[in-house]
Amino acid sequence: MNSNNNEVYDYFNRPLRDLRISVTDKCNFRCTYCMPAEIFGPDYPFLKKSQLLSYEEIERLTKVFVHSLGVQKIRITGGEPLMRKDLPQLIEKINKIKGVEDIAMTTNGSLLPKFATSLKSAGLKRVSISLDSLQDEVFGKINGRDVSVKTVLDGIDAAEQAGLKVKINMVVKRGMNEQEILPMAKYFKDKGHILRFIEFMDVGNTNKWNLKDVYSKKEIIQDIHEVMPLEAIDPNYTGEVATRYRYKGSNEEIGVISSVSDAFCSTCNRARLSANGMLYTCLFSSKGHDLREPIRSDATDEQLTDLVEKIWFKRKDRYSLDRSESSTTRKKIEMSHIGG
Numbered sequence: 188m189n190s191n192n193n194e195v196y197d198y199f200n201r202p203l204r205d206l207r208i209s210v211t212d213k214c215n216f217r218c219t220y221c222m223p224a225e226i227f228g229p230d231y232p233f234l235k236k237s238q239l240l241s242y243e244e245i246e247r248l249t250k251v252f253v254h255s256l257g258v259q260k261i262r263i264t265g266g267e268p269l270m271r272k273d274l275p276q277l278i279e280k281i282n283k284i285k286g287v288e289d290i291a292m293t294t295n296g297s298l299l300p301k302f303a304t305s306l307k308s309a310g311l312k313r314v315s316i317s318l319d320s321l322q323d324e325v326f327g328k329i330n331g332r333d334v335s336v337k338t339v340l341d342g343i344d345a346a347e348q349a350g351l352k353v354k355i356n357m358v359v360k361r362g363m364n365e366q367e368i369l370p371m372a373k374y375f376k377d378k379g380h381i382l383r384f385i386e387f388m389d390v391g392n393t394n395k396w397n398l399k400d401v402y403s404k405k406e407i408i409q410d411i412h413e414v415m416p417l418e419a420i421d422p423n424y425t426g427e428v429a430t431r432y433r434y435k436g437s438n439e440e441i442g443v444i445s446s447v448s449d450a451f452c453s454t455c456n457r458a459r460l461s462a463n464g465m466l467y468t469c470l471f472s473s474k475g476h477d478l479r480e481p482i483r484s485d486a487t488d489e490q491l492t493d494l495v496e497k498i499w500f501k502r503k504d505r506y507s508l509d510r511s512e513s514s515t516t517r518k519k520i521e522m523s524h525i526g527g
């Protein structure tokens with residue numbers, strides 16, 4: 188195994204650094220590009236409580252990833268992570284793990300007014316909050332539940348007041364909300380929150396993805412630059428998913444996550460753990476590796492370490508770099524099952 192100092196490297200010599208932990212496959216939104224309501228209806232077979240990893244099991248696995256496999260950053264995802272009961276308790280457990288440098292969470296923001304303070308005091312550092320428009324009508328259609336823009340803006344305010352660092356994620360899809368790019372950019376420019384635009388991705392198999400609906404990074408930057416000139420800035424670290432830009436003459440910045448038009452697989456150091464304990468080595472994986480069964484069969488930390496090391500060592504994922512007509516239609520795990 189090519190590992191040293193508890194670091195593990197895959198086939199393309201990419202280290203394992205980030206672990207994204209989905210704590211539930213449930214969500215109170217039905218965003219059309221992630222969890223369309225017509226598929227994820229009342230009869231959808233969501234995971235049962237008994238199938239979910241307990242917080243103790245997640246804590247144990249996180250310790251193995253951090254202490255023995257080089258993971259430094261943890262991101263909590265879902266579905267909507269705040270749909271899982273007592274989430275601050277899990278954050279507290281993870282925050283106590285020596286070696287965890289950063290704990291972030293991806294959320295739709297709607298439940299933050301209730302939980303922001305307890306999440307912060309439990310040790311959460313940052314939140315990425317999804318908002319795809321400032322127009323109720325447009326946003327209501329996208330989130331599939333007519334949730335108002337104000338609901339999410341209240342979540343953003345609650346996070347800020349609790350002292351959490353806030354980033355805003357906006358998924359852009361042609362014909363859905365490209366006209367919202369400039370209003371969103373203007374609105375968040377002076378709010379001090381980094382707004383990140385995300386290209387519409389062929390995640391899972393339910394969002395009717397089509398390349399013609401992708402509004403590319405080039406188009407997004409052009410739309411903004413024509414009105415508010417931008418300049419490119421260097422990444423904060425190797426493996427950062429967003430390309431960074433700054434408004435000329437200011438420190439305010441935006442980011443673009445361009446999985447389709449400018450893939451970033453060459454530095455991808457992310458693994459994903461689903462709420463039922465499956466390890467996925469790519470957002471567009473077709474299959475995962477079961478870690479719940481070994482845990483519940485009393486595997487030792489060494490055995491778990493060895494298992495994950497073998498999985499990562501063989502990892503050749505670079506879906507976005509190799510995306511082709513055929514790959515976009517193959518069976519893939521749903522994003523709501525493993526988090527973005």
Ligand code: SF4
Nearest residue numbers: 452455469470505507
């Ligand atoms: S497509 Fe897969 S390998 Fe590429 S950046 Fe995304 S998660 Fe990483």
